[in-house]
Amino acid sequence: MVNGKKLNQIIIKILKKNGLNTNHAKICSKALINAELVGAHSHGLSRLKMYCDRIQKKVINPKPKIKIKKISQSISQIDANNSIGFVAADIGIKQAIKNAKKTGIGLVGVKNSGHYGLSGYYAEQAVKKNLIVFCFTNAPPAIAPHGARKSLFGTNPICFGTPTSTKVPFILDTSVSVINRGKIRVAARNGKKIPKGVALDKFGKPTTDAKKALAGVQLPIAGFRGSGLAWMVDILSGVFTGGNHGGKVKDPFDDFSGPQNIGHLFFVMKPNLFVGNYSERIKENIKRIKRLPKIKGVKEILYPGQSKRKRYKKNINKKINIIRNIAEDLKKLNA
Amino acid sequence: MVNGKKLNQIIIKILKKNGLNTNHAKICSKALINAELVGAHSHGLSRLKMYCDRIQKKVINPKPKIKIKKISQSISQIDANNSIGFVAADIGIKQAIKNAKKTGIGLVGVKNSGHYGLSGYYAEQAVKKNLIVFCFTNAPPAIAPHGARKSLFGTNPICFGTPTSTKVPFILDTSVSVINRGKIRVAARNGKKIPKGVALDKFGKPTTDAKKALAGVQLPIAGFRGSGLAWMVDILSGVFTGGNHGGKVKDPFDDFSGPQNIGHLFFVMKPNLFVGNYSERIKENIKRIKRLPKIKGVKEILYPGQSKRKRYKKNINKKINIIRNIAEDLKKLNA
Numbered sequence: 001m002v003n004g005k006k007l008n009q010i011i012i013k014i015l016k017k018n019g020l021n022t023n024h025a026k027i028c029s030k031a032l033i034n035a036e037l038v039g040a041h042s043h044g045l046s047r048l049k050m051y052c053d054r055i056q057k058k059v060i061n062p063k064p065k066i067k068i069k070k071i072s073q074s075i076s077q078i079d080a081n082n083s084i085g086f087v088a089a090d091i092g093i094k095q096a097i098k099n100a101k102k103t104g105i106g107l108v109g110v111k112n113s114g115h116y117g118l119s120g121y122y123a124e125q126a127v128k129k130n131l132i133v134f135c136f137t138n139a140p141p142a143i144a145p146h147g148a149r150k151s152l153f154g155t156n157p158i159c160f161g162t163p164t165s166t167k168v169p170f171i172l173d174t175s176v177s178v179i180n181r182g183k184i185r186v187a188a189r190n191g192k193k194i195p196k197g198v199a200l201d202k203f204g205k206p207t208t209d210a211k212k213a214l215a216g217v218q219l220p221i222a223g224f225r226g227s228g229l230a231w232m233v234d235i236l237s238g239v240f241t242g243g244n245h246g247g248k249v250k251d252p253f254d255d256f257s258g259p260q261n262i263g264h265l266f267f268v269m270k271p272n273l274f275v276g277n278y279s280e281r282i283k284e285n286i287k288r289i290k291r292l293p294k295i296k297g298v299k300e301i302l303y304p305g306q307s308k309r310k311r312y313k314k315n316i317n318k319k320i321n322i323i324r325n326i327a328e329d330l331k332k333l334n335a
Numbered sequence: 336m337v338n339g340k341k342l343n344q345i346i347i348k349i350l351k352k353n354g355l356n357t358n359h360a361k362i363c364s365k366a367l368i369n370a371e372l373v374g375a376h377s378h379g380l381s382r383l384k385m386y387c388d389r390i391q392k393k394v395i396n397p398k399p400k401i402k403i404k405k406i407s408q409s410i411s412q413i414d415a416n417n418s419i420g421f422v423a424a425d426i427g428i429k430q431a432i433k434n435a436k437k438t439g440i441g442l443v444g445v446k447n448s449g450h451y452g453l454s455g456y457y458a459e460q461a462v463k464k465n466l467i468v469f470c471f472t473n474a475p476p477a478i479a480p481h482g483a484r485k486s487l488f489g490t491n492p493i494c495f496g497t498p499t500s501t502k503v504p505f506i507l508d509t510s511v512s513v514i515n516r517g518k519i520r521v522a523a524r525n526g527k528k529i530p531k532g533v534a535l536d537k538f539g540k541p542t543t544d545a546k547k548a549l550a551g552v553q554l555p556i557a558g559f560r561g562s563g564l565a566w567m568v569d570i571l572s573g574v575f576t577g578g579n580h581g582g583k584v585k586d587p588f589d590d591f592s593g594p595q596n597i598g599h600l601f602f603v604m605k606p607n608l609f610v611g612n613y614s615e616r617i618k619e620n621i622k623r624i625k626r627l628p629k630i631k632g633v634k635e636i637l638y639p640g641q642s643k644r645k646r647y648k649k650n651i652n653k654k655i656n657i658i659r660n661i662a663e664d665l666k667k668l669n670a
Contacts, residue, residue, distance in 0.1 A: 204630035
């Protein structure tokens with residue numbers, strides 16, 4: 001257990017020791033701690049050692065020369081020079097916000113980046129500035145395209161955010177895999193079965209055996225539909241931006257043969273482009289949906305982002321629990 | 336059975352008799368026949384009588400004064416004045432294409448429109464001009480939000496298209512319901528069961544009884560995820576554009592108490608904004624995915640839009656089959 005302020009200092013110190021400047025280290029630390037606070041531990045401290053390893057093996061550049069190229073008043077391209085993903089994405093979303101504030105819409109493509117953590121974290125930055133936002137990023141192979149028995153698409157999240165006229169933003173941040181790999185790992189460890197329709201074994205046959213699933217592939221949500229959505233995200237964030245695509249993004253934990261060259265795409269819009277009263281309209285929209293009759297056992301119809309915010313609020317004033325092996329990593333990195 | 340040319344003449348004649356000008360009648364006829372050719376009969380001739388009924392009941396305006404408002408070089412708003420949806424959408428996508436050709440991106444919001452048929456049909460127009468495209472539209476209640484036992488979201492398609500450097504465009508046009516209502520209707524008629532996880536009965540309990548499902552609600556793909564995607568589409572096409580939203584879009588077949596005021600959102604981008612060789616990159620992307628090892632029984636990994644295009648090519652030189660009750664409708668409308 002450690003308090004957030006202390007943890008922040010430790011992470012910043014570790015990243016600076018690895019060659020990041022103070023500003024970049026702060027950006028990373030904030031994103032990592034946010035992941036812990038919203039309960040996305042797989043995107044938090046558990047990755048810090050990996051980032052440091054990649055810096056040591058020279059596949060993340062701790063002192064990147066990040067270039068921002070203006071394509072138009074609305075459109076910018078960022079070459080992140082293999083920076084740590086958090087820094088590239090932070091610059092990317094801020095540029096998209098700037099462009100949108102100026103012209104109504106901002107489109108930013110980022111290439112030569114790395115894993116940037118949670119999409120929703122960047123979406124939230126735009127929503128806090130009263131903007132509507134899409135964030136797309138690709139990722140290492142995790143999901144088989146429909147019909148294939150080999151993974152190629154990443155979990156390729158679709159992330160959309162909008163102001164709600166309340167303090168809790170609407171942030172949809174959904175991967176296109178049926179369940180996440182972490183859950184399959186836990187099931188395998190505990191000898192539990194996984195649900196039907198979630199994964200194939202290495203021969204391409206449906207399986208409920210978690211171990212066989214780990215050796216095989218995960219399936220996209222809704223078959224051909226989810227596969228198409230994952231493909232769309234790969235095109236937008238990889239093919240379109242200049243990033244790697246089509247299964248070429250390297251696994252950050254296992255593959256140190258070169259930088260990831262992940263691509264991100266940020267698209268941001270002013271909510272009042274077409275209507276003068278967006279904030280009232282979105283409030284009314286949410287109200288109508290929340291007052292629908294509920295199925296048995298459901299207390300409240302939640303919009304995307306509400307649960308995450310609840311977890312954040314619950315955790316923000318508490319000490320952060322760090323599991324033993326990660327605490328040990330931190331200790332070594334901080335030595 | 337009737338050939339396409341003849342059918343086109345009949346539809347144009349019927350729509351002109353209902354007050355549309357020749358140009359608008361041609362736009363509608365082309366969209367309706369396209370739906371038949373790609374095998375989307377639920378979006379084709381089966382709707383013609385409904386459109387005429389709505390014109391007769393003055394809830395579709397056959398002589399709309401459609402206003403195009405320039406927000407910026409990239410952004411336009413269209414007030415369709417309760418036109419038939421095809422006409423509003425045709426003007427909308429053409430304006431988005433024009434803006435994108437000029438500035439790299441085009442964003443067009445349409446309000447006071449109606450059901451516009453297949454999203455993919457408009458996406459294809461942009462892709463034919465070598466552009467990347469998103470089309471969003473909302474629709475009358477068909478799907479229950481996650482946790483609710485009453486429908487509110489439409490089937491709210493997510494539609495994305497990109498050039499592929501071949502003649503067959505990549506067009507993902509996927510509704511967010513698990514299966515479409517037509518399939519449940521057919522199952523109910525034939526006394527067949529529907530799959531698990533597709534629908535709830537009117538008490539909010541999961542059912543495989545097609546009749547109970549029709550009296551109940553359809554479910555979104557992937558639970559909370561699909562529900563979030565449907566909500567996103569309602570916000571983009573309704574709340575954002577000035578169209579109806581939050582369950583207020585009227586059913587075009589059943590509710591003649593007023594216009595639908597459906598909203599559409601078109602977003603179009605030049606593919607070479609960030610890279611000079613998009614066409615090679617997308618070709619390589621598709622190639623890599625197609626050569627993955629396949630699961631047993633799968634001959635080819637298809638990208639979204641390929642099946643539809645195959646049906647289109649198969650049907651384009653054949654006569655169009657019209658089922659009896661629709662042929663009778665046509666006869667009456669044409670009398």
